[in-house]
Amino acid sequence: MIPVLRWILLPISLFYLLIVWTRNKLYDKGILKSKSFDVSTIIVGNLAIGGTGKSPMTEYLVRLLSSHYTLATLSRGYGRKTSGFRYVEMTSTAVEVGDEPLQFKNKFRKLTVAVCEDRCKGVEILKNNHQVILLDDAYQHRRLKPGFAILLFDFRSLFSTIITLPTGNFRDNFSASSRANLIVITKCPRRLSLEQQQQIEHQIRKHSDAPILYSNIEYNQLRNRDHLPVELDLSVYHILLLTGIANPKPLKEYLLDKVASVKQLTFPDHHNYSEADYIKINSAFQNLQGNRIIITTEKDIHRLHKDSLAALPVYYIPIQLDFIADKEIFDRKVLEYVSLTQSVNKH
Known part of the structure; x- marks a missing residue:
């Protein structure tokens, strides 16, 4: 339920929506240029602000891929008071690199963890020494054209009014879901009804044919x-x-x-x-x-x-992502993408 006072800001939301829609169209038509790289790049993102479980998803991907490929994660480093490209070390602080990258490094000590607000610059630095780069919260970073995009929706966000900031909580058009290769509904109730799934899929299928999977949070x-x-x-x-x-x-x-x-x-x-x-x-x-x-x-x-x-x-x-069903579909799609790009890049 959106507070009444936020509806007063609806004209600003409509103006914001127009700006975001125009920007996306300029990228879609190639007027604004996106850069792709000859390395496997997987982005994890959302359309609404915060709280969708991007960090647990990134950690899931690390566990899935790290035993087979040389891996790096690249984040903006929200909350840090530094700028530019930085590697995250065990001695780093959240003020220097942000809390989520520091969490990744503490949990996966052999993993290369880096931060850079310019994702293209970050990938350029990392690509020669890594086979796969995971980009946390980069769905709106259109200057970079990812090889594979995973889009997350918080379950509850799909049962409330979908409207852009500042009236609503969405920072991108819902139609941007068309760019996703996989869509994961996160923080679902343990007993997810068929009716709820049908309602969600009816909404998303207006814009995307990507597989829709369901997950929840497991507390450790x-x-x-x-x-x-x-x-x-x-x-x-x-x-x-x-x-x-x-x-x-x-x-x-x-x-x-x-x-x-x-x-x-x-x-x-x-x-x-x-x-x-x-x-x-x-x-x-x-x-x-x-x-x-x-x-x-x-x-x-x-x-x-x-x-x-x-x-x-x-x-x-600690928390981790737990698929309700169809985990095999998610794993297979990701592994197929990485395997294919590694094969292409060798030639």
């Missing part, structure tokens, strides 16, 4: 700030849920029936925590009664300064 074992798994009986704990992500609602819903209580402290997506924030966090934690811990997200753990919350019990819950 609790970990501490050193990324080590821990065993806790959450049912006896009062939780301060600390989030700086686009959509913390699914995590809260997951925790509600597993803990004694949840108090939520929410910050904007990719938020860089300040000393004032740490004071606020500490105060909120002290106001909890009984057994108490802080639970945050895997992205947030890389932005939280260890020293600032050293005296508090802080944990995070």
Whole structure:
């Protein structure tokens, strides 16, 4: 449901829609030029703002491909205070490279992780030493022509009014789904009805013939700030849920029936925590009664300064993408694309 006040901004949304539509048409007709590369390039993106599960999808692709090919991920590095091309190292900070690239590097230490706001420049630097480059959140980066495009839709976004910013949450025309090779509906309910699937597919089929697959989020074992798994009986704990992500609602819903209580402290997506924030966090934690811990997200753990919350019990819950069905179709399509481009590039 869109708040009434945002409907006041509808004229701006229509103007924004016209600009985006015109830009896409200029690229589609070749008036604005896109650059392709002789390396396998897979982009992961969405049409709406944030919260569709791009990071879990990128991690899924890393697991799928890294044992067969030399792999790199390339992101813009949202939230960083640097610019230009940078490799992400184990010693990097979220301020230098962004939280998501740092998460990738911590999870896959042998993986090449890089950030660059100019994706073409980034691919140019990476392409000679890598067979596959995964571009996180690059669907709207039309200057680069990808070899394979994976488009994500949050399940709930398809059952609300689809309209562009600032009235709605879409940053691109829905018709842009025509550029996707695979479409994945993320964060689906565990019991996805046939009627819901038909409604979604009716909507998407107006613009795209790409395979439509369904997935949800799987929550993994609790970990501490050193990324080590821990065993806790959450049912006896009062939780301060600390989030700086686009959509913390699914995590809260997951925790509600597993803990004694949840108090939520929410910050904007990719938020860089300040000393004032740490004071606020500490105060909120002290106001909890009984057994108490802080639970945050895997992205947030890389932005939280260890020293600032050293005296508090802080944990995070990793997540991963889990296909409801047809995982084999997804894997086969991706592997076929990469295998074909590797074969072509050898000749």
